[in-house]
Amino acid sequence: MSASFTPALDRAHLAAVVTDFAASAPACDYWSLRLVAHQWDRIEVREDVLEPPALGHSLGAMLTLVMRAGIGYAATDDLSPPGLRAAARRARDWALQHDQSGLFDARLHPRSAHRAEYASPVAQPWGQVRLSEKLALLHQANQALAIDARILDRAAWLDWDCVDQLFVSSDGAEVFQHLEYLDRGLLAVANAGSQTQRRHGGGFDQPRQGGMETLDSADFLAQAPRLAEEALALLDAPECPNETLDLILMPSQMTLQIHESIGHPLELDRILGDERNYAGTSFVTPEMFGTYRYGSDLLNVTFDPDLPGELATAAADDDGTPSERAYLIRDGVLQRPLGGGLSQARSGLPGVACARASGWDRPPIDRMGNINLEPGTATLAELIGGVARGVLMETNSSWSIDDSRDKFQFGCELGRLIVDGELADLVRNPGYRGRSASFWRSLDGVGAPATLEVRGLHNCGKGEPNQTIAVGHASPPCRFRQVEVFGGTP
């Protein structure tokens, strides 16, 4: 048995905290308390050496108060009655200032009376697998990556997170969610002279809710030599050509494409201007919803909080609004933004339950949840077969987009030329650039359900103060026509 962990959330203790707070809450129009317990364990073996493993936990509360037209928050890890009273005083101070100088009337803020529970499906808990077994797996993977002296760096890792969150409100809300995630990965770095190539794999961009059952140990090990071989092969591969070509993106790159040029532009708080100093704004305007052609008829994108095991599957958001599946883009036409209750009230637009915070120490803002591109009907062979000259790209390595989410540029780890409907030579440093609106209209092939892969990111950054959050992206491979592609510097 691995080293035991402090129970993430003693619900009886937390219930007592809530009861105490409720009994002495300051006079206000509405309050919510979001208690979050987070546990983690990080294990990595790099070049056959175990990095110092790190386990930890954090427990704190985010208190939000609404007083008249003002709203303020205070986050604290001192959950004693005096600690929460001190937090309440600070939240009240800021609510009073907002009452005088606020951007909106805080009476628009959603008030939750929702009651729900959710738990990640876990078949094999992290703690049930011995540490020695995990270390053995990572060491085996390291050895499987070490196939050539030109592999100068290699790593294998397992990251486990467990989050228990209790949301309560003065209106009687009680939402308890138990979320467990496993993030794992492999890295092979090959070098020859001043050319270095990397290949990631082993599920590194496929974090899932669940336990050790989400790790297919056999596949994890089986991938290792292939990744190392590909990194070596990329050293000698020609650069991706600089041309306008048809492009097939595998799910390992569709993740970033969806994230940057659909997910972020649809965040309603960006459209309302809240992020203009940092994460940016959007080329999408409120008038576009319901009519704007975002992409081809094949483009269907959903906000899906129900997909089992996907990273952001949940019963409710962090303002206590129940989560429901909804189309964001249907048959290519923009339907609704990613806006939580407050943004919906501010804008008069429909939205989804997507007010999320990275932890107890940050307030919720509009975030992506699971943003998925719904499958079509084509097999991968059919997608490739429909290309006379093009490139297939996989595994994101670089991402950049302008502050209105229009002009983008992405790089991938690996590309393969497509010639007359067949995969051909490997090419290195493949990248492409374009503009969001025209790019999605060039979508003319979407993989069938059997090609769908459920992926995600743990490091979506946004907000002031900054916060990173986990989001899910499920997608099949997709084909785009006539995209500007390029390679590295010769």
Place this chain on the structure above:
Amino acid sequence: MSRKRATDLSQEEHARDLFYRLAERLQAGTRTGETLFCELRAEHSDFARINRNRIRQAGALRHARLHLRLIEDQRQAEASGNLSGDPVQDFAEARTLLRQLRQRLRHLPADPYLQFSTEPTRSNQWPEADPCDAETAVADILGAAEGLDLVGIWASGEVTLGLASSIGHRHWHVSRSFCFDWSCHGPQGGAVKGSHGGLHWDPAPVRARLEAMRAQLAILSRPPQPLAPGRYRAWLAPMAVAELIQMLAWDGFDLKAQRTRQSPLLRLLDGQTRFDPRLSLHELHGISGTALLPRFTSEGYLRPERLTLIDAGSPGVPLVDARAGKEYGLPVNAASGSPESLAMTPGDLPSADVLSALGDGLLIGNLWYCNWSDPNACRVTGMTRFGTYWVADGAIVAPVAPMRFDDSLYALFGEHLQALGAESELLLSAETYGGRSLSSMRLPGALVGAMAFVL
């Protein structure tokens, strides 16, 4: 020292002594052969997020985190947890973490790269400023920005870092500062950027900057200058230079990244190319730095006052953390492989002469969302964003819509570098991922003869 200040100091000493007592109680329970490092990171901050010169979201944060590193028999493991401020509860929490670490260590192999300072260094750094009244400061800002579409973030408060080890290290560092990072937006969508941070809040610099921005916004209301992709002369203001230097900081100077050939500076390190000899970059700490950062590292080492990372265009020393130092046999000189207090040697182009020196070209206030397009060639892509203008004949003509560049830093700071600004600007990091950043850069602007724009 004022009576208020004296009271603050005794409270801060009390906080320090609480932490040291906790560490000593834990260390008293260590076994023969065990070495224990205890670290504290605490933050008390206020944040006010502003949109359209009104408060969008404001609140406060209090957290204190304990990080333990237990070492025995060449094995090490780490654990972290909360500190509530209650000594009884915190000691129970810390003992639980220690128990977990002991259990874990039994299953771990020896770590060949384990390294920590065995010299029991000590330091105290107290805040140099009184606490900032965040509500008053925000009200000052809103008043000064009347009529402007101001969007930004106010962050202020205290960050405390402590280190106590069973070897005898005792370090305590409290920094108290504010940072206001903002932009003012014109009706056509263009914007200009400002940032002001420091120890003592005084609204005057922000008021002055806001007044200057009103004039700049008038320029932004002009029709934008259409520009086709191509190469253009450009003046990169210090904030724009900062975005490019951040790319170099991403594995550029880390010893491990250099030795595993993952640094974007491979061609420089291999002698295949050089930056312009006017380019020198240093990592500064102590009295040479901002004093926001502590001198000590998590392993008890002291950061040196000055490291030269780029020396007149040639490679300088790498950043060597404890682990890499052990692996490669070099002395430790950093907390990690990423710089935290960079300074670039300024040049000789006075700010008053920038426009005339530029002639025809782009005046770029900021760059945004930079990433590698080819790290082996140190080639970066990114966007222009705030305060970017077309200049003709040394005069600002019109704003420019966001454009994407894709160019090599070897070229921008090499063959195409024409001048560095004579005045440097201190840029305090506004980042708050995982906690308020204490990093900074002190940079001049840069005049480049050709910068490649692709979209």
